[in-house]
Amino acid sequence: MSSFPEMRLRRLRRTESLRRLFRETRVTVDDLILPLFVVPGQNVKQEIDSMPGTFHLSIDQLPREAEEIARLCIPAVLLFGLPENKDELGTAAYDSGGIVQRAVCELKRQVPDLVVITDVCLCQYTSHGHCGVIENGRVDNDKSVALLARTAVTHAEAGADIVAPSDMMDGRVGAIREALDDSGLSDVMIISYAAKYASAFYGPFREAADSAPQFGDRLSYQMDPANAREAIREIELDILEGADAVMVKPALCYLDVIKIARDSFSHPLAAYSVSGELAMIKAAAQKGWLDERRATLELLTALKRAGADMIVTYAAREAARWLRV
Numbered sequence: 001m002s003s004f005p006e007m008r009l010r011r012l013r014r015t016e017s018l019r020r021l022f023r024e025t026r027v028t029v030d031d032l033i034l035p036l037f038v039v040p041g042q043n044v045k046q047e048i049d050s051m052p053g054t055f056h057l058s059i060d061q062l063p064r065e066a067e068e069i070a071r072l073c074i075p076a077v078l079l080f081g082l083p084e085n086k087d088e089l090g091t092a093a094y095d096s097g098g099i100v101q102r103a104v105c106e107l108k109r110q111v112p113d114l115v116v117i118t119d120v121c122l123c124q125y126t127s128h129g130h131c132g133v134i135e136n137g138r139v140d141n142d143k144s145v146a147l148l149a150r151t152a153v154t155h156a157e158a159g160a161d162i163v164a165p166s167d168m169m170d171g172r173v174g175a176i177r178e179a180l181d182d183s184g185l186s187d188v189m190i191i192s193y194a195a196k197y198a199s200a201f202y203g204p205f206r207e208a209a210d211s212a213p214q215f216g217d218r219l220s221y222q223m224d225p226a227n228a229r230e231a232i233r234e235i236e237l238d239i240l241e242g243a244d245a246v247m248v249k250p251a252l253c254y255l256d257v258i259k260i261a262r263d264s265f266s267h268p269l270a271a272y273s274v275s276g277e278l279a280m281i282k283a284a285a286q287k288g289w290l291d292e293r294r295a296t297l298e299l300l301t302a303l304k305r306a307g308a309d310m311i312v313t314y315a316a317r318e319a320a321r322w323l324r325v
């Protein structure tokens with residue numbers, strides 16, 4: 001009785017109602033985190049060429065954005081800032097009056113319930129575009145960690161609910177947890193970019209965040225795309241250092257890593273669907289080669305099926321509208 005012709009799996013797919021009933025994985029708006037790029041100036045709402053639907057926004061635009069995001073029921077945003085000035089040490093990153101710090105205040109003032117996550121890194125703030133401090137031509141781990149911890153504290157003091165270190169320095173999660181706790185910010189959560197790969201799919205983001213390295217590359221700190229077992233070690237370390245949740249970035253080429261992370265750990269797991277993933281769908285859709293809605297929702301569903309609890313996606317707004325039906 002267990003094989004054809006008695007067993008016919010097409011029975012499960014005969015009507016839309018049956019398909020709904022037997023569906024194993026569901027993406028909902030509750031899963032979505034929308035990245036926002038905040039820039040200096042007034043009245044700036046400039047679409048990023050390689051990321052249709054994603055904008056550079058000045059702080060005065062945030063109240064309107066926050067209201068729209070709340071209306072769409074998207075629970076969380078992930079903030080990136082482009083500072084007025086960059087320098088060798090990325091000092092604008094840990095300036096309490098810096099762009100992200102002010103943006104956090106504005107968002108929290110406008111929509112207190114919106115979960116505000118801040119990206120913690122130095123690459124948008126350093127003149128050389130690396131994620132840490134340069135010593136003798138290379139990124140110095142421990143000096144960078146100290147500055148990342150300072151940055152995280154200023155974000156938390158401004159009102160961030162969650163800080164998300166994305167630099168891939170060793171020991172940064174522990175240093176950030178300690179600095180937060182020492183500053184009386186023990187309620188602030190850490191989502192670590194635990195397995196962040198040196199990926200070609202970040203291409204459009206570097207335009208958006210103006211964060212391309214001015215020399216060399218990030219291969220000495222971001223992970224080798226060929227390694228999955230090493231991701232387990234990275235995630236394990238971040239959990240031991242106090243990460244409340246962990247992230248895999250990028251997402252689409254790393255479904256196996258998401259799956260391994262899901263099977264190995266019980267911590268909440270986020271997947272970051274990066275700019276290149278969006279760009280592939282957007283560009284193909286513009287040419288009429290892909291159905292944007294179906295392709296986007298299929299991608300998000302695949303990330304959840306692989307084991308992600310939360311998805312950072314530039315398509316969060318569109319997805320929220322499509323999922324509303």
Ligand SMILES: [Zn+2]
Pocket residue numbers: 121122123124130131166167
């Ligand atoms: Zn960085």
